[in-house]
Amino acid sequence: MTTVGHLINGQIVADTERTQAVYNPATGEVTKQVSLASKATVEQAIAAAEAAFPEWRNTPPIKRARVMFRFKELLEKNAERICQLIGEEHGKIIHDAMGELQRGIENVEYACGVPELLKGEHSKNVGPNIDSWSEFQPLGVVAGITPFNFPAMVPLWMFPMAIACGNCFILKPSERDPSSTLYIAQLLQEAGLPDGVMSVVNGDKEAVDTLLHDPRVQAVSFVGSTPIAEYIYRTAAANCKRCQALGGAKNHAIVLPDADIDNAVNQLIGAAFGSSGERCMAVSVAVTVGDATADALILKMREAMAKLKVGHYQDKQNDFGPLITREHQQKVIGYIDSAQEQGAQVVVDGRHVQVSACEGGFFVGGTLIDQVTPDMRCYKEEIFGPVLLVVRAQNMKQAMQLIDDHEYGNGTCIFTRDGEAARYFSDNIKVGMVGINVPLPVPVAYHSFGGWKRSLFGDLHAYGPDAVRFYSKRKTVTQRWPSSGVREGAEFSMPTMK
Numbered sequence: 001m002t003t004v005g006h007l008i009n010g011q012i013v014a015d016t017e018r019t020q021a022v023y024n025p026a027t028g029e030v031t032k033q034v035s036l037a038s039k040a041t042v043e044q045a046i047a048a049a050e051a052a053f054p055e056w057r058n059t060p061p062i063k064r065a066r067v068m069f070r071f072k073e074l075l076e077k078n079a080e081r082i083c084q085l086i087g088e089e090h091g092k093i094i095h096d097a098m099g100e101l102q103r104g105i106e107n108v109e110y111a112c113g114v115p116e117l118l119k120g121e122h123s124k125n126v127g128p129n130i131d132s133w134s135e136f137q138p139l140g141v142v143a144g145i146t147p148f149n150f151p152a153m154v155p156l157w158m159f160p161m162a163i164a165c166g167n168c169f170i171l172k173p174s175e176r177d178p179s180s181t182l183y184i185a186q187l188l189q190e191a192g193l194p195d196g197v198m199s200v201v202n203g204d205k206e207a208v209d210t211l212l213h214d215p216r217v218q219a220v221s222f223v224g225s226t227p228i229a230e231y232i233y234r235t236a237a238a239n240c241k242r243c244q245a246l247g248g249a250k251n252h253a254i255v256l257p258d259a260d261i262d263n264a265v266n267q268l269i270g271a272a273f274g275s276s277g278e279r280c281m282a283v284s285v286a287v288t289v290g291d292a293t294a295d296a297l298i299l300k301m302r303e304a305m306a307k308l309k310v311g312h313y314q315d316k317q318n319d320f321g322p323l324i325t326r327e328h329q330q331k332v333i334g335y336i337d338s339a340q341e342q343g344a345q346v347v348v349d350g351r352h353v354q355v356s357a358c359e360g361g362f363f364v365g366g367t368l369i370d371q372v373t374p375d376m377r378c379y380k381e382e383i384f385g386p387v388l389l390v391v392r393a394q395n396m397k398q399a400m401q402l403i404d405d406h407e408y409g410n411g412t413c414i415f416t417r418d419g420e421a422a423r424y425f426s427d428n429i430k431v432g433m434v435g436i437n438v439p440l441p442v443p444v445a446y447h448s449f450g451g452w453k454r455s456l457f458g459d460l461h462a463y464g465p466d467a468v469r470f471y472s473k474r475k476t477v478t479q480r481w482p483s484s485g486v487r488e489g490a491e492f493s494m495p496t497m498k
Contacts, residue, residue, distance in 0.1 A: 004034040004178045006041060006202055007185050009048040010195030015041055020175055020204075025091040025322040026312045028360030032089075034178050037203035042170075042210040045199035049141040049168035050216050052196030057138050057166040061115040064164050068112045070191035071160070075105050078187060082180050086151055087313030089177035091321035091362070094313060096275055097152075104156030106445035107463050114164035117468045127497060130480045136472035138166030139218040139242070143211045145232065147224045148174035148324050149278040151181045157449070158221050159188075161467040163197060167218075170199045172211060176324055178202045212236055219470065221462065222246065223280070225382070226408070226454050233457035244458035244470055246450060248382040249410030252285040252391075253439055254399045254425070257293045259415035263437070265300045267415070271439035272388040273308065273366045276320045280455075281411045283439050285372075285379065285389045287399040294370070294392045298347055301368055301388075305348045308366045311355045322362040323385060329362040332385030336367055339378040339389070345370045350386060374402060382408070396421060404430045410451030413439045432456065 004022065005014030014035040022032040037045075056064075075082070083097035092100070120134040144158040151173060159169040173181040185200045201207050211217050212235045219242035222232045226247030236243035253271070255264050271283040288294035311318040323329045333351050340346050350365025364385055372379050372389040379389060393399040403412055413435030414425045422436045432451035435441030443449050443464065450461030460466040482488070 001030075002032045004032055004182060004202060006035065006037055006045070007182060007189070007198070007200040008041070008045045009199070010189055013041070013044075022089055022176065022178065023325065023362075024088055025324055026355075026358050026361045028326065028362060032179070034175050034202050036175065037201040037207045039206055039210045042201050042203070042207050043214065045170050045201050046141060046211075046214055046216050048196035048199060049170055052194055053138075053140055053168045056163075056168060056194060056197050059166070061118055061164070061166070064166065065112050065114050067188075067192045068108055068114075068160055068164055071188050071193075072105060072108045072112065074187040074191055075101065075108065075184070078183075082152060082183060085180035085183060086177070087321075089179055090148065090151060090324065091313055092275055093316065093318050093321050095316055096320070097313070100150055100153045103442075103445075104153040107156045108160045110445040110464065111160035111164040114161070114468075117465075118165065118472065120474075126478070127480075127495070129482055130478060132476065132478045134474055134476045136165070136468070137475055139471060139473055140167060141170065141216050142167045142219040142471060143170045143172065143217050143221070145172045145208055145211070145220065145222045145224070146174060146181070148176040149275065149280075151177045152184060154223050155181055155184065157223075157463040157467075159198060161463065162221075162471040163193070165468065165471040167471055168197045170201060170211065170217070172201055172203060172207050175202050175204060208232075209235075212241070213239055215239070217241060219243065220245075221470070223462070229457050230454075242470065244450075244460050244462065245456070246280070246462060247455050247457065248408055249280045249282075249451065249455055250285060250379075250382055250406050250408045251281060251283050251411040251413075252287050252403045252406070253283045253412070254287045254393075254396065254403075254414045254416075255289065255293055255297055256396065256414065256416040256418065256421060257290050258417045259293070260417065261293075261296050261300055264297065264415040265304050267437070267439045268301070268388065269304050269308070273320055273386045276323050276364070277386040278324065278384055279440075281433070281440050281442055282384075283413070284383060284387065285391055287391050287393050287402055289393050289396055289399055291392060294390060298368065298370055298390060302348055305366045305368060310353055310363055310365055312358055320386060322358075323364060324362070326362050328384070329364055332364050332383055332387065335378045335381070335383045335385070336369070336387060339369050339372065339376060342376045342378075344372045344376060344378070344389075347390075374405070396425075400425065400429055407454045408451065409453035410455035411435070411441055413437070413441060432461075
């Protein structure tokens with residue numbers, strides 16, 4: 001059986017002492033083993049990055065950008081292979097995997113502009129014969145810890161910009177679906193990246209803790225659940241590291257009485273059930289204003305959900321595939337059970353979905369639950385599965401209060417034809433990413449991604465302009481060249497321009 005190893009200093013290496021099974025979630029079969037890095041293996045990657053940093057930091061930004069241009073071409077050329085690997089280990093349908101990869105490629109395109117993005121400010125004659133300027137220098141060795149749900153896109157949020165800024169990067173991807181991430185890193189090597197600048201170490205908590213505690217690692221970027229995000233952030237901060245840690249979500253969509261219900265249903269179907277709901281931006285709660293709105297929405301949702309196709313990643317006719325593991329499948333089913341036990345109404349039940357020729361797969365069908373209240377477990381916690389809850393509100397103020405009161409503040413949207421209502425919503429809602437008739441308001445690559453409240457720990461968001469600031473440090477230089485022969489006396493007061 002194939003063992004997925006690590007990429008360190010340009011070579012594939014593998015620990016043999018500890019491994020973990022990698023499943024095809026559509027069939028439930030073990031297809032590979034992944035090597036789990038020991039502390040010594042992670043330290044080997046850190047040492048390689050530290051050794052490569054001096055030369056890479058002094059490589060002109062335009063030459064770093066050229067590596068990114070070649071990398072982009074290789075990603076596009078090998079897109080089919082990448083998406084096949086994603087499907088085999090994540091279960092994501094091919095068309096969804098293609099969308100994920102394209103979003104990642106757009107971040108590489110943004111990193112190609114790094115010579116412009118790293119330009120600082122310059123001021124001449126801030127004082128007599130004194131010039132001042134700022135510049136952005138790389139941090140050194142930085143690390144990224146990424147989740148299973150986007151094995152291509154989320155790593156591409158991180159390492160292209162970090163490397164383009166002159167850093168050396170160590171990636172710890174999810175051990176559940178490691179192959180596509182490792183393959184992408186090998187394509188970056190093929191694009192001309194020097195050995196040691198990019199390493200991939202597969203592993204578990206031992207690998208994570210090594211990165212968090214090693215003083216040679218200057219910054220850590222993380223995407224995952226909120227409890228782990230908080231642990232990453234607190235541990236990194238305690239070890240004097242820069243950190244951005246993106247956590248969980250409970251994304252609400254308000255449906256106002258004036259909304260185009262047919263459009264709202266079409267949008268919610270994809271936003272709630274795409275990628276089996278395993279997205280931090282998935283809409284998991286529809287807040288309907290008025291019972292008539294709720295009844296109309298549920299009627300049309302039932303009709304639309306009857307047409308959903310769940311199955312194997314290779315069939316492009318399928319809408320979404322399995323969940324990532326058997327344990328997560330049972331966890332999602334447990335949330336549906338608890339909703340029913342607490343008094344909610346399961347309108348469309350996906351707990352017993354059957355997929356032909358994939359009887360051992362980790363499937364849960366699209367599920368719609370009405371009469372959900374904020375005190376229910378299914379509402380309070382992130383389900384991370386193909387489950388849409390309906391919460392009924394009497395007015396827009398009450399609907400917005402539900403969103404503001406929730407501990408998560410990642411994404412939200414509103415369906416309405418009323419421009420005044422939409423403007424008030426976007427101005428006042430306490431959420432980091434807002435959509436107006438757009439259920440998945442994921443920022444494009446030249447903006448930045450991040451939520452509020454317990455959906456983000458740290459000051460800077462992911463990718464886009466914030467990534468340049470996260471992966472660099474500002475230095476300000478003040479320079480004076482006095483005229484020949486001029487000698488001035490000592491000054492003891494604070495220098496000013498009078």
